[in-house]
Amino acid sequence: MVTGAGSGIGLACAERYAQEGAIVIGMDLNEAEDWKGSMQGAQDDLFFQLNVCDYEALEAAVKETVERFKRIDVLVTAAGIGGGGPVHLLEEAEWDRVQSVNLKGTFLSAKAVLPSMMEQRAGSIVAIASIEGIVGAEGGSTYNASKGGVISLTKNMALDYGRLGIRVNSICPGLIETPLYHSIFDNEIMKPFADRYREQHKFGRFGKPEEVAGAAYFLASEDSSFVTGTALVVDGGFTAGHSVGMTALLGLE
Numbered sequence: 467m468v469t470g471a472g473s474g475i476g477l478a479c480a481e482r483y484a485q486e487g488a489i490v491i492g493m494d495l496n497e498a499e500d501w502k503g504s505m506q507g508a509q510d511d512l513f514f515q516l517n518v519c520d521y522e523a524l525e526a527a528v529k530e531t532v533e534r535f536k537r538i539d540v541l542v543t544a545a546g547i548g549g550g551g552p553v554h555l556l557e558e559a560e561w562d563r564v565q566s567v568n569l570k571g572t573f574l575s576a577k578a579v580l581p582s583m584m585e586q587r588a589g590s591i592v593a594i595a596s597i598e599g600i601v602g603a604e605g606g607s608t609y610n611a612s613k614g615g616v617i618s619l620t621k622n623m624a625l626d627y628g629r630l631g632i633r634v635n636s637i638c639p640g641l642i643e644t645p646l647y648h649s650i651f652d653n654e655i656m657k658p659f660a661d662r663y664r665e666q667h668k669f670g671r672f673g674k675p676e677e678v679a680g681a682a683y684f685l686a687s688e689d690s691s692f693v694t695g696t697a698l699v700v701d702g703g704f705t706a707g708h709s710v711g712m713t714a715l716l717g718l719e
């Protein structure tokens with residue numbers, strides 16, 4: 467089950483799981499156009515158009531899924547939004563908007579699937595957080611706080627549900643080229659900042675949604691059977707340290 471499956475990282479996770487032979491249930495606020503386009507052979511009724519802030523809708527989707535397929539092995543929470551600004555300028559409503567989708571939406575999605583996973587005594591929850599939940603970003607405020615909250619929430623769920631065989635981890639991507647990324651950086655004002663961000667990824671490029679999906683596949687699979695409570699950084703080295711460009715002097719370019 468993948469939230470935010472209509473676009474970007476969530477869609478890439480859904481595609482990867484489908485390639486690996488899973489039955490994938492997509493959930494997204496938006497209609498399933500991209501989902502239908504790229505999930506070859508996917509049935510329309512495996513997609514729920516819902517808001518992750520709406521617990522009743524999540525519960526109904528989980529109920530229908532369990533009735534039909536008997537179990538839910540994996541939940542990926544990729545539904546998320548950008549937003550923020552420096553604290554003194556940030557409207558209370560903007561703070562709430564970002565927290566409600568990114569943090570509360572993660573909580574509600576997990577809350578909806580946990581009873582099934584508890585009954586099965588097995589399951590893997592993978593929350594898409596961000597490196598911005600680990601380090602600051604200028605103007606980050608509510609977004610960064612929401613992602614820090616997601617990392618913390620997954621660690622706590624790992625403690626609570628480990629004895630029931632449920633693993634809970636987060637992934638912290640660096641900047642990944644998705645529609646969300648393009649909506650923020652594809653303009654003249656933001657371009658110079660995008661260039662500087664790109665340089666801090668040690669391969670000199672942004673990440674691809676499939677590269678996050680690879681990590682999400684690992685955390686869902688038996689290969690990660692002893693991994694829980696981790697925040698897996700998938701950031702091309704962004705948080706490893708600052709680049710000042712000395713690799714050229716060292717003959718390393």
Ligand SMILES: NC(=O)c1ccc[n+]([C@@H]2O[C@H](COP(=O)([O-])OP(=O)(O)OC[C@H]3O[C@@H](n4cnc5c(N)ncnc54)[C@H](O)[C@@H]3O)[C@@H](O)[C@H]2O)c1
Pocket residue numbers: 469470471472473474475476493494495496516517518519543544545546547548567568571594595596597638639640641642643644645646647
């Ligand atoms: N792109 C990046 O650089 C990057 C980096 C780190 C973390 N992330 C996180 O990865 C996740 C996915 O981001 P993306 O870049 O793929 O963005 P995206 O905009 O391409 O996809 C996000 C999807 O979530 C859906 N969504 C938004 N609000 C929703 C809601 N209330 N209920 C249901 N669905 C909702 C959107 O409709 C969209 O399809 C987000 O949590 C984002 O914060 C992205």
